[in-house]
Amino acid sequence: MKRFILLFMTGMFAGAPAFAAEDTVARAMKLYEKRHYNEAAAVLRADLASIEQSRQGAAKLTLGMAYLRNALLHRELAQAAATTAQEYLKKLTAAQGPARSRFVDFYYGDALLEAGKPGVAAIYLEKFAGSEGVDPQYRSLAKVCLGLCYYRNNEAPRADPLWAGVDASDPEVKAELAAAYDKAGLADKNPQALIDESIAEMKRLGRPFSMRMVKNIVAVYARAGLTEKGLDLIKHTDLKACSYRETLGKSKVITFYDLSLFNDMALLYGQASIAFLEKAASDPKTRDVADFSLAQAYALFGSIEQSSKVASAFVSSSQMPAQYKDRIRVWQGANLYQKNRATDAVGVWDELARKQPEDADVLAELLFTCSRLRIECTKIVQQSAAAIEAGEGKKYANLNNAVGKYHLGKLDPAKALMYLEAGRDKSNKNKIESNEPVILVSLADAYFRTKKYSEALEIYFEMSKQFPEVRQIQDSMQGVYAMEHKSAGDVKIN
Numbered sequence: 195m196k197r198f199i200l201l202f203m204t205g206m207f208a209g210a211p212a213f214a215a216e217d218t219v220a221r222a223m224k225l226y227e228k229r230h231y232n233e234a235a236a237v238l239r240a241d242l243a244s245i246e247q248s249r250q251g252a253a254k255l256t257l258g259m260a261y262l263r264n265a266l267l268h269r270e271l272a273q274a275a276a277t278t279a280q281e282y283l284k285k286l287t288a289a290q291g292p293a294r295s296r297f298v299d300f301y302y303g304d305a306l307l308e309a310g311k312p313g314v315a316a317i318y319l320e321k322f323a324g325s326e327g328v329d330p331q332y333r334s335l336a337k338v339c340l341g342l343c344y345y346r347n348n349e350a351p352r353a354d355p356l357w358a359g360v361d362a363s364d365p366e367v368k369a370e371l372a373a374a375y376d377k378a379g380l381a382d383k384n385p386q387a388l389i390d391e392s393i394a395e396m397k398r399l400g401r402p403f404s405m406r407m408v409k410n411i412v413a414v415y416a417r418a419g420l421t422e423k424g425l426d427l428i429k430h431t432d433l434k435a436c437s438y439r440e441t442l443g444k445s446k447v448i449t450f451y452d453l454s455l456f457n458d459m460a461l462l463y464g465q466a467s468i469a470f471l472e473k474a475a476s477d478p479k480t481r482d483v484a485d486f487s488l489a490q491a492y493a494l495f496g497s498i499e500q501s502s503k504v505a506s507a508f509v510s511s512s513q514m515p516a517q518y519k520d521r522i523r524v525w526q527g528a529n530l531y532q533k534n535r536a537t538d539a540v541g542v543w544d545e546l547a548r549k550q551p552e553d554a555d556v557l558a559e560l561l562f563t564c565s566r567l568r569i570e571c572t573k574i575v576q577q578s579a580a581a582i583e584a585g586e587g588k589k590y591a592n593l594n595n596a597v598g599k600y601h602l603g604k605l606d607p608a609k610a611l612m613y614l615e616a617g618r619d620k621s622n623k624n625k626i627e628s629n630e631p632v633i634l635v636s637l638a639d640a641y642f643r644t645k646k647y648s649e650a651l652e653i654y655f656e657m658s659k660q661f662p663e664v665r666q667i668q669d670s671m672q673g674v675y676a677m678e679h680k681s682a683g684d685v686k687i688n
Contacts, residue, residue: 219256251480280306304339375388389415419465
């Protein structure tokens with residue numbers, strides 16, 4: 195079904211006059227098809243203004259779809275990073291004596307906060323902030339994070355005096371405060387102005403942005419809708435760089451990363467996708483395909499109401515094949531579920547499952563939705579497993595992946611592996627050109643949970659060629675591997 199959209203879009207470019215080497219939109223579409231989302235977006239953003247008006251719709255559609263796929267990928271990476279980082283940092287906190295890291299409490303607390311565990315996170319951040327000999331800047335950063343813990347743990351009265359006592363003259367601390375205010379929903383604190391001030395001060399001092407500052411700027415830009423500024427910042431950032439490197443003795447170095455970066459990048463890419471898909475939807479030639487993706491983008495990165503409106507219009511008036519309308523109806527059910535109308539949602543899904551009992555793509559969409567919303571879908575899982583057993587060939591690859599993803603969400607990684615491996619392209623098993631990156635992340639997560647570290651690291655090694663930010667997952671995973679095997683393991687990170 196994805197192939198149909200690619201062919202539809204390619205048809206829109208057919209016969210168009212080419213530029214000197216190759217048509218920009220067609221070249222970007224080829225990169226998108228290879229899952230080189232960053233390259234596809236970069237090609238189009240650079241030349242968008244010079245693309246002739248008749249082809250603007252196709253260009254913006256391709257941009258919107260590239261950013262949406264990138265956003266979905268970074269949502270998956272955020273979950274994978276949370277799993278690996280928490281396990282690695284927890285192991286590091288267990289160390290005793292002079293070999294114990296001083297910064298692990300700060301970064302473990304930060305990771306727990308990002309994972310939605312503010313109460314536990316506060317314990318480690320309080321410990322770090324109260325330690326002797328801590329660098330004043332990092333003590334302030336820890337207090338800002340601690341204040342956000344209090345705020346998210348329904349202890350706001352404890353957060354305000356803590357934040358008020360932080361020395362915000364340091365531009366990096368000011369940026370941390372800005373991001374904390376933003377994530378706490380404190381618009382009256384004007385986080386965007388604070389970020390602008392911190393950026394101006396860093397430039398005045400001639401200091402480069404640390405990764406910590408980058409992630410805070412991206413966080414504020416994403417929530418403020420400043421997508422172009424955020425995209426430009428990411429473009430000029432070394433995304434594999436760490437947040438802090440701590441040296442312990444002559445041979446031991448621990449590298450720490452900012453876990454929240456993935457979620458903030460996902461939000462930024464998601465908002466960029468909405469911006470360009472909305473523009474593509476205003477062009478009659480690209481409206482249907484744009485609305486198909488826009489319903490999903492709105493649900494995840496905009497609002498449920500917007501998603502419901504677009505999905506309803508698509509079902510009633512789109513000229514796309516019926517299978518696409520069925521898939522949009524899956525999203526309509528998801529929107530109903532999130533509006534606390536679970537009975538209505540299940541009714542929509544049951545009808546689709548009965549109407550299309552052998553449509554692998556519709557069943558897969560249903561299961562991916564069950565996984566995302568973390569709800570039980572036993573009948574659909576059984577129906578999908580039976581369809582897979584009765585079917586054969588690549589037609590069922592996506593359904594295998596959906597069943598695997600569902601079992602992974604149910605914390606049954608062994609069963610998940612069986613389906614995810616069946617859905618993978620065997621001849622190009624870790625290549626993103628042959629496998630959806632989001633599914634490779636799920637497969638790597640299943641390998642990690644079953645302690646098949648080499649296999650998981652091999653996946654991220656391939657992915658790092660296009661997405662260097664996966665370095666933080668690689669490092670955490672390698673750390674767990676090394677500690678469990680008392681060695682550096684047999685897979686090295688380059």
